[in-house]
Amino acid sequence: MHGYLGRILRVDLGRGAISDEALNEDYARRYVGGSGLAARYLYDVLDAGTDPLGPDNPLLFMTGPLVGTSMTSAGRYSVCARSPLTRIWGEANSGGFFGPELRYAGYDGVWISGAARSPVWLSIVDGQAELHDAGDVWGSDIYAAQDRLRHSLGEAKARVACIGLAGERQVKLAGIANDHGRFAARTGLGAVMGSKNLKAIAVRGSGKVPLHAPDEFKALTNQALALLKGDTPSQSLREFGTAGYLNLAHMLSDLPLRYFQLGEYAPADALSGVDMAEHFLRRNTACHKCGIACGRETRAPAYNDDRVDGPEYETLGALGSLLMIFDLQAVIHASHLCNLYGMDVISLGGTLALACELFERGLLSAADTGGLEIRYGDSEMVFRLIELTARREGIGAVLAEGNAALAERAGVPELSATVNRLEVPMHDPRAYLGMAVTYALSPRGACHMQGDMYELDLGRDNGEDIGLVPGKRHENSFEKGRTAARLQAWRNLYNALTLCEFENPPPPLLAAALNAATGWTLAAQDLIPIGKRIVDVKRLLNMKLGLRRADDRLPGLLLKPLAEGGAAGQVPDMPTLLAGAYAEFGWDPDTGRPTAESAI
Ligand code: SF4
Incomplete structure (x- = not known):
């Protein structure tokens, strides 16, 4: 097969068995790869009785036919399973270099089934896969885990996808990190990985993707790259990251404020990507063969954070404007805490904002929260709640179930800002x-x-x-x-x-x-x-x-007109x-x- 390696790695954690399987060519032709191909595979396997956190819920890591080639930005991978957060189809994808490296190691995808009896990690090096005891990395944050596994493998250039503490504790907002701080964040698939006692997958390879017409392909990918030069949206992404959109988003009321209930609020402009670039940006980061480099590496001196991945526009909304926090350094720090523990900032921000709203309305009290006063605008409280959620401690055990579960617990499901139990992102419909x-x-x-x-x-x-x-x-x-x-x-x-x-x-x-x-x-x-x-x-x-x-x-909250701003009425x-x-x-x-x- 051209464009594909033609192999899926099957890992049965329950039996400790590893085998190769030929890629289903018909499925690949019709569903291409990534989450499309994974959905076709899982259509044959999942049913209403599958427990998302049970051993029968397979976890698939999938790439596509262009991943690892010279095609601009073809460096992503998808993770798919039944979601423990939504109980429907779960998919998340991430950039960086993990996807290409998996292809260089010889596989189009990895199919994880069963659950290990004790924590393990998986290595895949040039077609050889092996399971290892993960006792010494279980409990470590995503950065420490990646460093230690690269060291254990003796491969400084290995790419590692892993979970943090939140995934280990099966927090339903947990994601999977790779390449320092890139995340396959959404739908709680870090919890699925945790339920399987799988801390990480480390990959390293020296192979190549077989192409049908390599010269023609190269010429076409050069054309794609050339188109990015001089492209204004691409330039804005390079200079200011996705946060470069924030001021315009605010003007158009696309940026959610105060749990989707305000259409404009002047202090929100303080979260702008321009301010971030001027005061807190260390450098841009880029994924495999990216012609833009929208990634941000920032610092927050007020919190002694010297190297933080992000924040993106979504983070600035979810941990900033949604919670009425307009201090850039506080949002950078909150983002860093989520990264360390391995949690989806959108789902977490949506859940914390609902907690604020419930507290304001008297539907959640200090008696429910272990004495905590959960109010809009309180960044110190947000830091505390991130920790509690990742550890499933105190009120954190409730927040770890997500926004829809919290709204139901408070008896007001109509206040849940979710669709099919997934928290609404930072674009207001x-x-x-x-x-x-x-x-x-x-x-x-x-x-x-x-x-x-x-x-x-x-x-x-x-x-x-x-x-x-x-x-x-x-x-x-x-x-x-x-x-x-x-x-x-x-x-x-x-x-x-x-x-x-x-x-x-x-x-x-x-x-x-x-x-x-x-x-x-x-x-x-x-x-x-x-x-x-x-x-x-x-x-x-x-x-x-x-x-x-x-x-x-849509949730009822988003069907009420805003009174002010660029989407009023x-x-x-x-x-x-x-x-x-x-x-x-x-x-x-x-x-x-x-x-x-x-x-x-
Ligand atoms: S750095 Fe940004 S623009 Fe480039 S591939 Fe990654 S996510 Fe896309």
Whole structure:
């Protein structure tokens, strides 16, 4: 196979057995890789009775056919399993260098099943895999774990994906870290890794990805790289990181404030990426073959933090404006604590903000919190709650279950800012109404990476060739629903290719590169149908796991108009938008079920 190594590593932790399995070529051709391929594999295995934290829930690490090649930004990998947080399809992906290194070690993916009796870590070096006792790294933070395992392996350049204390304690907000502080953060898959007693996977390889037409491929990837030079959004990402969007987001009311209940608040501008670049940036960081380098390495002298990964725009919202904290150094420090323990900042911020809201409304009291007063704007309290959550101590044991569980416990599920139990990210659907479709139909619950309508409607995407045309952000129409669905299909293809969404080569160029890598003969117009097939298989799997059409909705909190700011008075018209999306996907409007079920 060109573009693929053709092998999946199977590791049964219960039996301590390791074997190679041939990649299913038919599945690869139809679902490409990453979370698309993993969903097709797991469709055959998962059912409603699978315990997300039990040994029968497989954990898959998957790459795509371009990963580890010279294609710009082709350095990501996906992690997939049934989510313990949402109990539906769980996927998370991360950049850095772990994905390419896994390919150089000889594998397209790793399938972890069962659970080890005591903590272990897995090494994969040039096709040789081995399990090791992890007793001496269990309990260590993500940075110490990566350093020690590289040392144990005697491979200074090994790439390590690992969990922190939160994953070990099966906190449902736990992610998986790699390459210092990159994270496959969402849907609690760090807890799945912890439930298997698997601390880490370390990979090192010297192989190459076999390409169908290497010279043509190289020429195409050079073209993709050249397009980034002089591209304004790319320049902004390089200079200011994703935080470069924060001031504009605030102006448009895309930046959530005070648990999604305020449309503007002047101090929020203090969290800007410009201020961060001027005062706290140490250097930019980049993933494999990235032509942008949006990653931030910062410092927060007030907290003696000398080297912090991030924060990203999402972190500044989730641990800043959502909690009414506008001190950049405090947010950098909170971000660092989450990194050390290995937790998803979006889900954690959404859960802590609900705790503040419940406390303000008298629905949570000091008697429930072990005497803690949980108020908006209190950064010291946030630091304390991060620690308690990661350790599952005191009120932290409740917060570790996530926002939806907290709202239910307080008797106010209507206050949960989640979709299908996944905490809403830092893009308000009242600012871009198409985001309502993205969130309501995202296969993993509320997720901004499954259809970035805020990028499309700002004119920053590059998809005219495949019907992705920028529109008005406050348009409530059937056609807007269709566009959002098309974009969701497109981004699901991206997640299958495991490409970074910040680098958007034109679809004809991407199709040509994919063909040169694999020997396929795809046209640009074939890409959206593949993306739709991937959305369909995730949808059908979710329906197997209990999802219903009635779950395609937004939380009530986001259907109330904001009184002020750039989205004042706007609310998404869900029936109209969803009708357009169902039509675009070809789903039954009554059941929400894909009608092309037999085609998966
Ligand atoms: S733009 Fe940022 S996230 Fe994307 S590949 Fe580059 S450094 Fe990684």
